[in-house]
Amino acid sequence: MGDISARTPLKLISPVLERGWSFRQTDSSENEWYPVQKIPSVVHLDLMQNNLIPDPIIGMNELKTEWVGEKSWTYKTTFDVPSVPIGAKAVLVFEGLDTFATVKHISSAENLLEIDFDSALRRGRELEKVHPEYRFICHNGETGRLGVRKAQYYWGWDWGPVLMTAGPWRPVRLEINETRISDLWAQIDVSKDLSLASGKLFARINGCEIISQHETTIATDGVADVSISLKNPELWYPHDYGAQTLYDITVDVLNSEFQLDTISKRTGLRRGELVQGDDEIGQSFYFRINGIDVFCAGSCWIPADNFIPRLTAERYRKWLETMIDGNQVMSRVWGGGIYEEDVFYDLCDELGILVWQDFMFGCRSYPTWPELLDSIREEAICNVRRLRHHPSIVIYAGNNEDYQIQEQYKLEYNFADKNPESWLNSRFSGGKYTTDKTVGDLHQWNVWHGTQEKYQIFDDLGGSFNSEFGMEAFPHIQTIQCFVEHSSELYPQSRSLDFHNKADGYERRIATYLVENFRTTTDLALLTFRQAYIHLTQLAQCEALMFAYRGWRRQWGQARKCGGALVWQLNDCWPVTSWAIIDYFLRKKPTYYAMSLVLRPSAVGVRREHYDWSRITVTANGSIDVAHDVIDNLSEEPHVLAARLWIDGVCVSRDMDWPQPLKYLSFEDRGVEISQHGDELRVSAMKPTKGLTFEEREGVLVSDSAIDLAPGDKQVVTCSGLKAGEKMLSWTFLGQHE
CATH class of the missing domain: 2.60.40.10 (Immunoglobulins)
Incomplete structure (x- = not known):
C-alpha cells in the first residue's frame, strides 16, 4: 500500500488481516510457531491443520482434545501500514476475540501484532473462587462458565461436546480514516x-x-x-x-x-406487534405482522458448528433455505450460543424468516458483580445496535430457562417487585412461574423430560406459545458411519454411539418411547436391524412432533389459543443423536418432511374423533372442525383414517390417523411399489403403510419423505441430483423387516 496524499478524498481503508499469521501454545517450552491458514480461526482448527490433534467430532476424540481448552494460546502476524495523513488515524479493529485476550502491537518497520488468549476454562474457575458470595448454579457443563461472557455451549450441553476454543474468531482489519461512521439506524x-x-x-x-x-x-x-x-x-x-x-x-x-x-x-419496513390480550384461557401470545396474524411455526437454532469460522455464507444459506422449503416461518436464536453472524440475519431478511432473538443467558443463575454487569450491559448495547435494522427480528427475549433454575432451586425472588436493585440484592431476578400455560411462552418438556407423558397428548400439554419441545432421534446411518471409527461399533448401544448422545438418561427415554409405541427386535446381528432401529427412533420423533404441530395449528384457528410452536431443535453443532430434525451434515430426518406437510399454507388434519367430510367453508388464516361423532359403532378391527385436501384439482395436503399405539398393528405385506421415471419417484401401496422414508444421499434432494400411504393413493416424489446410472435411493417403512 502506497502513501495517501493529504489532498486525496479520504475514505475508509480497511484491509483485512487474513493471511500471514502463526500460533503457538503460550507457555510451551518449545518456541515453535505453527502456520495459520487464515483468520478468522480458532485454535482447534489450526491444530488440526497442522496435524497436532485429531478431528474432535470423530469417535471419542473429544476426550483426546480436552487439554486444548486448559492451555493459553498466542497468535501473531506482521503487517504494513501506509502513511497516515494529518488529521487521520489508524485503528486496529478486532470484530471478535475469543475470549480473554491481551493485544500487543509493536510499532516498527514490521508492525508486529501479537495476541495472547488465556484459557477461558481456567479463568471461569478462578472467577468462581474469587466470588464466593454468589451461588453458582447451572445445568449443562461446569459452573465456572457463569462469570465468563463466552458462548455457553462450548462448555458442553446435552447435545454438544466440550470444546473450549480460543483465537481471533471474527475478522481483524486495519482502518484508516479522518471521520468514521460508527452507527447507522x-x-x-x-x-x-x-x-x-x-x-x-x-x-x-x-x-x-x-x-x-x-x-x-x-x-x-x-x-x-x-x-x-x-x-x-x-x-x-x-x-x-x-x-x-x-x-x-x-x-x-x-x-x-x-x-x-x-x-x-x-x-425493511413492517409493522410488528406481539399481541398479548386477555382471552378465555388467560392471555394470548402471538405475532401480528402488517395487520396479519402469523402462526409462528418453526424451530430453535443453535450454532451450526463448534468452530464458527468454518461456517460459510453458503452453508448458512443452505440451513435457512431448509426452513423455507419446510414451511417454517420463525427461527429462535437460542440463548446459549452466539449473537449470530451478520449473514444469518441478512438471509432471514431476504428469505422472510421471523427471528426470535434470545440474549445469551441459559439454564443457570447468573452472578452480578459490578464488572460483569458492566460487560453484559455493553454486550447488549453493542449487539442490539448491530442488529436493530433487521426487519426479521421481531422479539428480544431475556434468557433461556433461567427462571426454571430459580424455581427448581427455590431462589428468593418477588415477581411484584420491579426495582432492579432489589433483584440485584437477591439471588435471582425473573418472571412468572414457567409452567403457566395461560401467559407468555412455554417450554413443554413433559414429553421426553419431566413426567415423560405419551406423545399422543402433546397438543393438550401446550400453552399460549410453545417455544421449546421435542423428541430425540438417531441421525441417518451415513452420518453414524462418518463418526464411528470401527465397524464393530455400528450398533445402537455401542460406546461410540453412546458417546455421541449427551442427553441425560437418553437410554431409558428412547427405550420407553419405542417400547410404548413400536414392535422391536432383538436380532442385533443384522444390518437391517440397525437401520430399522434408526428408523424407529426417527419415526417416534416424527409421530411426536406431528401430534404437536397438527394439534397446535388447529388451536391457532380456535381464537388464537396457540400462537406458535418452535421445535427443539433445527440443527446440530456436530454429528450426534439429538432432538435436531436435520443433522450436522444437513441430512434431513423424517420429521422434517412430516412438519413440512402439516405446515403447508393449506393443511388438513384428521384424528380419531373425526370420521367423515362435509362441505365446508374455512376461514382464512384459521381452522375448522368439519365433522365429528359421525360413526359411533365401529367394530373392534382397527381402522386407519385418511384425509385429503384438494384445491382446483390439486391435492395440496394429506393426513392419516392411525390406531395407537402402533405396536399393536401388523405392517407386513404392505405391497409397496416404487418406480423411477426421470426425476420422479412414483410410490404406491396395496395396504396402509406407515413412514415410508427415503435415504438422504449427499447432493440428492427429495421433495417428500416420511410418507403415510393409503391403498390406491399414489404419491409422486421429485428426486433431483441423481446422476445417470446412479443407483436409486434406498427406502424403508415401518414393519418392512417384520
Missing part, C-alpha cells in the same frame, strides 16, 4: 392502515432509484438525523405472507471537498 413507524411510514433516519434511503434524499449537519453530540415520510411504502412480510421488500439506507459524511466516509445497511 432508522426509527420508522408504519401506520396501522399501512399507508404511511414515518420517523427518523440517520441516512438517505436508496433502492433501484433514490426515493428519499436529505442533507443535514452533525450535532455537537456527533449524531445527525433527518425526518422522513413515505406514502404507501412497500412493506416487508414473512415468506408466504407477502414480499420481502428491502431498502438500502446509506449515509455519507462530506466536507467541502471530499467524501470522508460512507456506510450502508439494508432494512
